[in-house]
Amino acid sequence: MNTGTTIFDPAAIFLKTGEKTLSYHDLYCHAAGLKLIIADPGSPIGVLTKNKETAILLIASAWLNGLTVVPLSASASVSELEYQVSLSGIQTLICDTGYTDIHEIIDVQIVDINRFVAATSPAKPTTAGDDMLFGIFFTSGTSGKPKAVPLKRRQMISAARSTAINNQLNPGDLWLHCLPLHHIGGVSIILRSLIYGSGVYSLEGFDLACTADLLSSRRDVKAVSLVPTQLSRLIEYPDFKPHDEFRFALIGGGRVPDSLRKKAAGLVPSVFSYGMTETCAQIVATGIDNTAPSGSTGRVLAPNEMIICDERGMQLDHGQTGLICLRGPQVFDGYLDENENTFFPGGWFNTGDYGCTDSMENLFLESRREDRIVTGGENVDPVEVEMALLQLSGVSDAAVIGLADDEWGQLVTAVIVAAPGITYSLNTLRAELKSQLTDYKIPRRLEVIDELPKTALGKVKKRELISRFDRI
Structure with missing residues (x-):
């Protein structure tokens, strides 16, 4: 197990799109190119682009260079961007040409994304400390303003480990990517590839016909990440059937109705999961064999731990509904610039979500942050x-x-x-x-x-x- 800085076979596929194939050698050259346009490598770098291929290369290059990255949503309003740039401490914003005049509103160094090109020689991955900050990701908070979640390299590495063990991820596999990159689920796919030597097959967005075709015909695409809405549309697609070597669809981003699970059974091998930005994406999941009880999102992924607590932080028995609390190496340390105490004694992160467990520690999600x-x-x-x-x-x-x-x-x-x-x-x-x-x-x-x-x-x-x- 490496920490995402191992040099893989330069000829192996890192990124595939409908028109282009980029190898690990291409990625390492882009990592060298990123170094040339960053004036202040010690400060967070914002990424604001509608070009998903470029965003994936930027995020991967930032990891290889030991930089801190802040992926921003291209659909966010100017006021949302202004708030997020200020809170995260972004000093350099790499963005599409259409955003370059944003410096009139937001006081940061603007770098046109067209300057981010591959260098002639590849860069060697930087040996960065595991406790270094990898990224800052925004998620909605109960106050109505997005919360900034700082995630360290060690937390992302631990999440990749637990995911690979649960999902049997192999080097050389391609993971179909149709999620947005300002969410931790989208970024996690990239980092798993860097850590395991697998690759990413990227779609600009969720294209139902294209997704169905790739999962049916492209035999090196072994996995895909979907939200329940996308899974529902996929299994209803006429004559859809994944190829024999397709391994699983990782389903997250909301509670999955039992009716949808039953429709997916026997057609799309699915891993149902529970997680959030604060836990580097999935931290509870069913296995590929899907032997978890009906309605369950599975067990917490080792070596992380999970208990159900009351409002005072006291542990409840199996079958009792309470707050889902988590701790472990992939759980964040706390929000950026937030005084709110989200941890109970013993280091248990209070997710604010409600659920219960059975005697086998399977989680049954009851409500998701209550009002969210x-x-x-x-x-x-x-x-x-x-x-x-x-x-x-x-x-x-x-x-x-x-x-x-x-x-x-x-x-x-x-x-x-x-x-x-x-x-x-x-x-x-x-x-x-x-x-x-x-x-x-x-x-x-x-x-x-x-x-x-x-x-x-x-x-x-x-x-x-x-x-x-x-x-x-």
């Missing part, structure tokens, strides 16, 4: 959306809930009280929110009511709203 919405594999914090809604002149009060949906898992739903004389349609609302929110956060359903139900302390009774509008 998981739609199409994307996490949405309702507080952030509510704040955006309340900035609209025609909205006097608002609540955001997730309603069950067969395609999206949960549908982001705005329940609003319109200002006097104002009539809202869903299209109008979505248009007004486009400048404030990333697309997946914008509500796909709208309900207009006269008054929000609230407690005596003024807290919206969201469960009441969910009961009222669910499955209507």
